[in-house]
Amino acid sequence: MQTIFPPPLRNRPNTGSENLLDELDLNKTTGRRTAPRLTSNFIAMIIVTRPDATEEQIEHIVDRIRSWGLKTEVSRGEMRVVIGVIGPEDKIREKPLGAFPGVESVTPVLKPYKLVAYEFRRTNSHIQIGNVTVGAKEVVVMAGPCSVESEDQITIIAKAVRKSGAKILRGGAFKPRTSPYSFQGLGKIGLQFLAEARRATGMPIITEVMDTKDLELVCEYADCLQIGARNMQNFSLLREVGRTNLPVMLKRGMSATVKDLLMSAEYILSEGNFNVLLCERGIRTFENMTRNTLDLNAVPVLKAETHLPVVVDPTHGIGVREFVPAMALAAVAAGADSIMIEVHNAPEQAKSDGEQALLPTDFEDLVTRVRSVAIAVGREL
Ligand code: PEP
Ligand code: MN
Numbered sequence: 001m002q003t004i005f006p007p008p009l010r011n012r013p014n015t016g017s018e019n020l021l022d023e024l025d026l027n028k029t030t031g032r033r034t035a036p037r038l039t040s041n042f043i044a045m046i047i048v049t050r051p052d053a054t055e056e057q058i059e060h061i062v063d064r065i066r067s068w069g070l071k072t073e074v075s076r077g078e079m080r081v082v083i084g085v086i087g088p089e090d091k092i093r094e095k096p097l098g099a100f101p102g103v104e105s106v107t108p109v110l111k112p113y114k115l116v117a118y119e120f121r122r123t124n125s126h127i128q129i130g131n132v133t134v135g136a137k138e139v140v141v142m143a144g145p146c147s148v149e150s151e152d153q154i155t156i157i158a159k160a161v162r163k164s165g166a167k168i169l170r171g172g173a174f175k176p177r178t179s180p181y182s183f184q185g186l187g188k189i190g191l192q193f194l195a196e197a198r199r200a201t202g203m204p205i206i207t208e209v210m211d212t213k214d215l216e217l218v219c220e221y222a223d224c225l226q227i228g229a230r231n232m233q234n235f236s237l238l239r240e241v242g243r244t245n246l247p248v249m250l251k252r253g254m255s256a257t258v259k260d261l262l263m264s265a266e267y268i269l270s271e272g273n274f275n276v277l278l279c280e281r282g283i284r285t286f287e288n289m290t291r292n293t294l295d296l297n298a299v300p301v302l303k304a305e306t307h308l309p310v311v312v313d314p315t316h317g318i319g320v321r322e323f324v325p326a327m328a329l330a331a332v333a334a335g336a337d338s339i340m341i342e343v344h345n346a347p348e349q350a351k352s353d354g355e356q357a358l359l360p361t362d363f364e365d366l367v368t369r370v371r372s373v374a375i376a377v378g379r380e381l
Helices: 055-067 089-093 151-164 188-201 212-221 235-242 258-270 298-305 314-318 321-334 360-376
Strands: 042-049 071-076 081-088 103-108 127-129 132-134 140-144 168-170 205-208 224-227 248-251 276-280 310-312 338-342
Touching: 042 055, 042 089, 055 071, 055 081, 081 089, 132 140, 140 151, 140 360, 151 168, 151 188, 151 360, 168 188, 168 338, 188 205, 188 212, 205 212, 212 224, 212 235, 224 235, 235 248, 235 258, 248 258, 258 276, 258 298, 276 298, 298 310, 298 321, 310 321, 314 321, 314 338, 321 338, 321 360, 338 360
Parallel strands: 140 168, 140 338, 168 205, 205 224, 224 248, 248 276, 276 310, 310 338
Antiparallel strands: 042 081, 042 103, 071 081, 127 132
8 A cells, every 4th residue: 555646736726737637628728627527427447457467567558548538547555556447438438448468357436436435446545644644554643723713822732732642733714603603713814823833843734624715825824625514515615625636634514424425525536636535523413412423433434435544533523522532542443544633722712612622631641542542453653
């Protein structure tokens, strides 16, 4: 298993040149991708090569398929190379894909989420967020406050969580709030404070983009874009983030099924951006002792269904500070590639979600315990 996708281009939304499917409708004069790439007559076929296939054979297959105007996506597993082929159904069906030397099998992806399906790559994707890789052996801890409130606040918290073992800093500058009268986030200045905290700690940052009109701005600062639960089916936003090269963490909507989540992710990949992580953050159920019901069933199901890394956010999932650690440990035991934890140095003064934020000392204790669980399930931290 290895990282296949190139590191994101910072500050350059809409100019992805390395992404899959680029030439299909890249506007040559502006560099912007225009119309959606994959439409209903597109299919995905999977070529699995033989274990003894040579590099020359693989190169020959890829070159020939590309010369037919079809797209390929090469994934290297430990034993075999898998070549995903994407293009119009009539064009793919007429090609003798099984006839190349070195090919073991050719099968169509039957799942409705074709590019997201595990079978499309038959190996886990490793997503690069700044200098951190998510989806490999290491369980990556993301932490930080719900909202960025001031430069001091975010920098103090960033330093504390980094010291305890967090690798990625979270913090919202654009906040989706249930009430229009609640704190809505600091916007651009919040992004600047985040960038300052990144400079002070070296940690890459993940922050939410709520609206297509803010995307260009958020891309200037973020190492990973977060799409919040309330926007999981905002399809125009999904398409727009799909036209950037930045990693995108897509959170499950509070009344979305796992399949809905996978289909939403497919929107992003279908635009050419394969740098996607999926996040379980709790769903609405009849239970009201907790804020949401963290659906840890989703973790093994997602790991089976998709090659994309799975993140769990136990903070929003349970919504009660004292119960967050138990669910964080359970998430790692269930197979999460990453966990996201809200941490605040003065939760009673927090502008959002103070009741669910861990204190830095509790977070430090949690990371130690998460490490033990990670090791117990064959991971590292
Ligand atoms: C958040 O991460 O602070 C957030 C608003 O999450 P969600 O979209 O899952 O509610
Ligand atoms: Mn929050």
